Amino acid sequence: MNDLLRRALADAGITERDVAARVGVDLKSVQRWAAGRTPYARNRRAVADLLGVDEAALWPQVAERAVAAGPPVPEVMATYAHRWDVPRSAWRLLFERARRQIDVLAFAGLFLAEDAGLLRTLAGKAREGVGVRILLGSPEGARVAERGDDEGVGESLAAKIRNALVGYRPLGEVPGVEIRLHDTVLYASIYRADDDLLINHHVYGVAAASAPVIHVRRVEGGDMASTYLDSFERVWSAAAPVE
Incomplete structure (x- = not known):
């Protein structure tokens, strides 16, 4: 009390x-x-x-x-100028180390859906009891159309999402995996495994793959990771399950 x-x-x-x-x-x-x-x-x-x-x-x-x-524990563990600068090993280790929760928030996240090894890791973690939540943009949503126009790719972003949904389809059959669609303005994509997050910031007119990424870790008394985690929960609560 x-x-x-x-x-x-x-x-x-x-x-x-x-x-x-x-x-x-x-x-x-x-x-x-x-x-x-x-x-x-x-x-x-x-x-x-x-x-x-x-x-x-x-x-x-x-x-x-x-x-x-004593001195504060750092919250930012690494920075990358572009998402394509993040080594594949960093993505693999991020998800392999998860013991409680894996979360993905993006518009398409196609690079994950096309990586059979990472998909196997996500499925394996779910079978071990790790919660896996994947949030993708609704292909018919207004926000996806706006983002496609902002990047100068038009309807191809919606097409990427549909392709990603095909790639993620096997995960939908694994107990513990939930996939939802959102129609939200995203200022960053979030890839979370327990207390570690890779944050892919969105920049106007720049594709997500070319935008910066920061590796953030949740620490006692820190605010940065919790800001992104709170944002994820808000989007998740308003999203619709994939049928």
Whole structure:
């Protein structure tokens, strides 16, 4: 139980529902914070700003850990000028090391769907009990059409997605694999295995394969990975399962 947070809310006349609305999270998250769970750093700062207090006044244990821990652990592990600069071994190791969750968010992700070795890895991980979620753009969606125009490739992006769906089709028969379609503006593609993410940023007029990639790792007290993971969950919740 976080009595410090509860008391600060009462003193400010702010309800848990108010916090959820202002910080941009669901009510259950705020209730878990009040029950004692420590939020991500970004959310801690937002709540502290909302209440007009120092973060350490609400979560003193975080400040104590920061002092004891010394220099911060880096969140960015590697950078690549282009997606095609990422070695195939990096993709293989990313997914092979997963023990809990593999997530893919892209428009097409055709390079994965065409790699039989990586598909076998994803299927094998699912059979081991690792959750596998794949999010692709809807070929008929407005956002895919816009992105195709932005890249100057027109309807070929929708065609790539349809080809990718054919490649991913065998995975759809593996228990633990879920495939959905989204119609969302993507500012980055996300390839996640547990706490490691390869983020392929989208650049106007540039194909994803030629855009930069960063390798981000989720660390205690870090914000960067959680920002991308939160984004994935929002897209996933609004996406439609592939029939």
